[in-house]
Amino acid sequence: MNPLPVTDTDLHAYADGQLDASRVAAVEAALTGDPALADRVADARRHNAALRDALDPWLAEPIPARLIAAASGPTDAATRQARHWLMPAVAAAATLLLGLAVGWYARDVDLERGGTPTTFTRQAALTHALYAGDANRPVEVWAPEEKRLVTWLSKRLGFPVNAPDLTSTGFALVGGRLVAGHQNPTAMFMYENADKQRLSLQVRKQPVEGGEVAFRYAVENGVGVFYWIEDNCSYALSGNLDRGQLLAVGRVVYGQLAALETAPRK
């Protein structure tokens, strides 16, 4: 038997498990005789395994709705452009956000003057951190049962609540749960994006009638909270996102809630 000399390709193929069976013996003989070669192959194998170890968990991530839609059939231009919503490079959007942020800040000052309690933000941040950090059980009722979730929470809170659709911002509903509030129970909806970032929207009825619309941004224990009161309901959107991102999502939430008008009037 006089096998061909072992080539670089043989070594890679051996490491990748795709070497022709007829060459395996020759390669293994070469590896035995040359520790440096053996070392190279061992490194290649370890790197392969490590890369798969590192990247396999990505496969288990939930698929964003827009990709499921894209897989379902030919897409038209309108749906494809929707994804650019969150891109910070879009100057117009950035300007708009800045304008809104300034507006919110001004209201923030009014809010402070009005003596509105700020504990809700802290509570929202703590609640968010507690549940968002829970890999296995962040919510009590999962998104597939959204209808049941919304019915249940509406009943417990005493007014109709809805889980806003945040797919345009890349966040999908994970589910929700009921959490204890200061005086009234609070509904929490959890969302997650493709990058596994989570944010939660907490809604509760104001214990006392405020009547005013207020916006506030706070960072509590490293969690960004975007907070407002409308129609006697307080809303808190919390997440480990930067301010711009959170405001962008907040804008979507606010827009949807305003459109729905589900909160109790009076």
Place this chain on the structure above:
Amino acid sequence: MSGPADAPLPQPELLAAIPRLRRYARVLTGDVNRADDLVQDTLARAWEKRRLWTAGSDLRAWLFTIMHNVFVNQRALARRDQSQVSLDDGEGGEAWQIPVRDGQYTRVELAELVQHVGRLPVDQREVLLLAAVEELKYEEIALTLAIPLGTVMSRLSRARAKLRLAFADAPATMPLKVVK
């Protein structure tokens, strides 16, 4: 447009391919959002080009081919447009924040390894990923990327040599912010 004569792509298989497409795209672009954009463009392109897919053939390999082409085209455009960030600049840190299981390597080492892969030139990165992670045969990689088998092997060789070097040199701390 699409008449009934158009054989639609098999949706279950398309859906099943998405996680792998996303993963591949993420390592190509180094950015989660850009990666999903790339996947979306790839799926849209696949529907446009569905006549070119032979029913029964490997849909995943075909999708990788499309993604490669879309990516290459987009890079060419991005290079022309100076306002765009280069896809090769080793940025997009968020994409590399990988969920890591406990295994042979520590968390830091794994993250570092992925960082190093992210710094490989795109053509080497593609070959390495397809061989090491997607476990395609070299011949399939050559077809997917439309390059000769010899080129597949030389790129794989260079990619691995760089990883070995990087890993031998790098201290087990935070990834170095050195780009070539």
